[in-house]
Amino acid sequence: xxxxxxxxxxxxxxxxxxxxxxxxxxxxxxxxxxxxxxxxxxxxxxxxxxxxxxxxxxxxxxxxxxxxxxxxxxxxxxxxxxx
Amino acid sequence: xxxxxxxxxxxxxxxxxxxxxxxxxxxxxxxxxxxxxxxxxxxxxxxxxxxxxxxxxxxxxxxxxxxxxxxxxxxxxxxxxxxxxxxxxxxxxxxxxxxxxxxxxxxxxxxxxxxxxxxxxxxxxxxxxxxxxxxxxxxxxxxxxxxxxxxxxxxxxxxxxxxxxxxxxxxxxxxxxxxxxxxxxxxxxxxxxxxxxxxxxxxxxxxxxxxxxxxxxxxxxxxxxxxxxxxxxxxxxxxxxxxxxxxxxxxxxxxxxxxxxxxxxxxxxxxxxxxxxxxxxxxxxxxxxxxxxxxxxxxxxxxxxxxxxxxxxxxxxxxxxxxxxxxxxxxxxxxxxxxxxxxxxxxxxxxxxxxxxxxxxxxxxxxxxxxxxxxxxxxxxxxxxxxxxxxxxxxxxxxxxxxxxxxxxxxxxxxxxx
Numbered sequence: 001x002x003x004x005x006x007x008x009x010x011x012x013x014x015x016x017x018x019x020x021x022x023x024x025x026x027x028x029x030x031x032x033x034x035x036x037x038x039x040x041x042x043x044x045x046x047x048x049x050x051x052x053x054x055x056x057x058x059x060x061x062x063x064x065x066x067x068x069x070x071x072x073x074x075x076x077x078x079x080x081x082x083x
Numbered sequence: 084x085x086x087x088x089x090x091x092x093x094x095x096x097x098x099x100x101x102x103x104x105x106x107x108x109x110x111x112x113x114x115x116x117x118x119x120x121x122x123x124x125x126x127x128x129x130x131x132x133x134x135x136x137x138x139x140x141x142x143x144x145x146x147x148x149x150x151x152x153x154x155x156x157x158x159x160x161x162x163x164x165x166x167x168x169x170x171x172x173x174x175x176x177x178x179x180x181x182x183x184x185x186x187x188x189x190x191x192x193x194x195x196x197x198x199x200x201x202x203x204x205x206x207x208x209x210x211x212x213x214x215x216x217x218x219x220x221x222x223x224x225x226x227x228x229x230x231x232x233x234x235x236x237x238x239x240x241x242x243x244x245x246x247x248x249x250x251x252x253x254x255x256x257x258x259x260x261x262x263x264x265x266x267x268x269x270x271x272x273x274x275x276x277x278x279x280x281x282x283x284x285x286x287x288x289x290x291x292x293x294x295x296x297x298x299x300x301x302x303x304x305x306x307x308x309x310x311x312x313x314x315x316x317x318x319x320x321x322x323x324x325x326x327x328x329x330x331x332x333x334x335x336x337x338x339x340x341x342x343x344x345x346x347x348x349x350x351x352x353x354x355x356x357x358x359x360x361x362x363x364x365x366x367x368x369x370x371x372x373x374x375x376x377x378x379x380x381x382x383x384x385x386x387x388x389x390x391x392x393x394x395x396x397x398x399x400x401x402x403x404x405x406x407x408x409x410x411x412x413x414x415x416x417x418x419x420x421x422x423x424x425x426x427x428x429x430x431x432x433x434x435x436x437x438x439x440x441x442x443x444x445x446x447x448x449x450x451x452x453x454x455x456x457x458x459x460x461x462x463x464x465x466x467x468x469x470x471x472x473x474x475x476x477x478x479x480x481x482x483x484x485x486x487x488x489x490x491x492x493x494x495x496x497x498x499x500x501x
Contacts, residue, residue: 001384001392012394013384013392013394014394018383018384018499020338020385020498020499021338021385034483034484035334037427037483037496038336038427038483038484038496039334039335039336040325040334040335040336040337040338041325041334042325042326042335042337042338042339042385043385044325044326044339044387047385049384049385065384067339067385067386067387067388068387068388069388070386070388070392
């Protein structure tokens with residue numbers, strides 16, 4: 001897999017660290033914390049996920065990737081979603 | 084169906100082995116069963132076998148979307164062991180090992196259980212201490228474990244790279260009762276044992292939805308071969324657990340990840356047992372056909388693709404060359420990938436669910452094969468009695484909410500690091 005970094009361009013997957021599904025949002029209080037930490041939709045198909053370009057620009061990026069084919073559909077810089 | 088004995092062998096030899104007949108009944112689905120098990124892998128078929136044999140429940144169907152044993156049961160590296168150190172794991176895996184030890188007699192099927200030993204190498208003082216602790220925990224629970232120094236390892240495996248500049252071999256933790264088994268034969272043996280006792284093994288029958296009773300409980304499944312009613316539905320579909328659970332409206336603490344494995348051309352006997360490199364992602368054994376079977380870590384990203392990427396191939400081969408340089412000239416024959424249910428603590432789940440009539444056997448990470456007999460035994464116990472089996476009572480679904488995690492590696496809720 002080669003991942004298109006929005007800053008560095010297309011780079012080998014080895015340069016990146018994987019965090020996982022980008023859709024869960026950290027809750028403000030205790031409610032929903034178990035779901036946030038432990039439960040996953042584990043989608044078969046296109047998924048938004050967080051990758052960290054550790055051996056490149058050291059940006060967190062959000063990649064759209066198909067988990068059934070490993071096809072990568074695009075990437076953007078990760079944004080702070082929670083308050 | 085065909086059973087094996089010296090007499091049967093002699094009789095069939097006279098007719099040139101053309102009349103053995105099928106091993107199990109390839110059943111068509113009936114309208115209703117007491118219990119449906121989704122997934123015709125080793126775990127599902129073992130569950131059906133023990134339901135029939137131990138609990139006398141034979142009105143059971145195993146529904147499989149492809150052919151039996153075509154998923155992870157056919158993709159693993161066939162290693163059996165019970166060298167776990169945490170309470171909740173040790174006694175479960177030891178129960179599995181005890182069942183392996185009697186499996187061939189029990190099934191009348193040659194599952195080629197070979198207790199050739201599992202050796203975990205250590206390469207630092209800290210790692211030796213950790214292995215000593217795990218070995219002591221095992222021995223306290225009645226499991227065999229032996230801490231070897233470097234001379235002991237040299238005797239077993241003189242070909243290792245003992246003087247590696249960065250990771251010298253300092254010794255190893257040996258479980259002599261560990262070893263390998265023939266994965267396909269395990270599937271076929273359980274299928275025949277279940278089928279002979281009246282269980283319907285239904286292939287090419289994919290579950291597409293769940294049936295709900297008036298009270299919201301699960302009352303059967305929709306499949307590509309029609310609707311099947313059941314009082315209880317258990318799922319045993321490692322790799323696809325999240326997808327099947329979603330049909331029942333259940334979200335799981337599981338991510339699907341790909342694990343790759345490799346086999347080389349056949350060589351004369353070389354590697355005595357199973358050997359794991361303690362400083363990298365590499366483990367190896369030799370099959371009875373002579374191929375070196377080896378693997379490493381999961382690729383590390385969510386995947387349902389049943390194939391991995393090249394960086395892990397390189398990483399595994401580097402690990403192999405570091406510890407066992409003699410394999411450098413051996414040619415690789417095949418590599419493949421399997422989809423693993425990675426849980427949030429690296430341990431499995433055998434439990435009821437919040438949905439009445441729906442039962443879960445999932446989350447085996449990359450270690451489900453060795454657990455096949457005990458997982459089947461305990462899941463059958465749960466389905467038959469609605470109570471967890473004594474050795475599997477720690478594998479609860481709610482442990483992630485209550486904090487009773489079983490984290491052998493101590494990695495926390497990062498499935499790609501277990």
